[in-house]
Amino acid sequence: MEPVPPWGTVPAKEIWVDQFFPERSGHDWGVVKLAEPVGNTVGWIGLKNTQDATWVGSTQTITGYPADKPAGTMWSANGEITAETGNTFTYTTDTLGGQSGSAIYRENYAIGIHVTGGSQTNTGTRITDELFDTIVNLTAR
Template sequence: VTEGSSSGYIPDDCSFGNISDDGYGIEPTNIIGSDGRSRVTNTTSFPYSAICYLETKWKDGTTTIGTAWMYWKDIAITAGHCVYSSDRGGWAKSVTIWPGRNGSTTPYGSAYAKVMHTSTAWTNSSNANYDYGLLELNKNIGTSTGYFGMHWTSSSLNGKSITVAGYPGSSIKIRQLWKMNGKVASCNANKVYYSIDTEGGQSGSPVYWYNSTYGYQGIAIHAYGGSSNNSGTRITQSLFDFFTSFRD
């Protein structure tokens, strides 16, 4: 087996987003050249309805923001550093998400994580190759928002067209969904690199593409900014199997 896929879900009352939209999206502010991001205002159309503004409250009393994306009716995917931080006391006290948030408008309300998961490689040594998180939510909010599929492959992703969409943390963009399209610049076994503009707050954003058979599929989880490329945690076979095991 060299690759695998899972399908997403679009509710009947959730309109379908234009798959050819030009877009915009990561962390800290990493704008490569001019800022190519654009704001998404139709956050109740899929797949934007399944992308979530996230707030984490930590044991040291601080609160941080991030992004998550629905992968099942009660499962959301995010970055590991949105659920566990050795600098902030370890596991988060609480993580709350608002799917499809658009400023002060929260069309699907909120849900919180009953259980949080990440890799021991992340909790023990902050290994960036394993910076991922999974949230088991307190309600089946994904039946209203829809949810992404997922894809893994052992082949190169170089040159593949992708989108990154999430919630930047800057004061003029906070609680707004922004996205950008681009291509995979390079990849290795655990990371995917791209020159898509990102900003703090977009950690946990889906790095996704559209497949005519399976729909919108996450292929990585945005996690880091860089001087020439930004990057996400690649969906590997083992990570795909782990995430998909929570689909009942």
């Protein structure tokens, strides 16, 4: 029996990815513009530019659909940001396959995008000045 998506399905209208991925670290992101607006049904999250802030030592959350949980169930985990570079965060939040692309967020705004997990730490793409402007410009089309 195929699992039923918890929120239904909506086709993509447009998809964008970074032209420098995978050659350059910190350029792993994608934007999907849906054919129908779904925010009023499933909810919204803001977006925050993290370029001029220091996040090491702060707690953040990742919410997604990890592969080791029952299909269609959403789970959240908190963890600490342990390092940051120009375009990436490293953090201790527990994640698993299926959560790549999930927002790394604090309060009600995304500060990054979860990219990969490891046995000790995970890595995400920071929302820098450039990425913030790119996302805003793409979604305004």
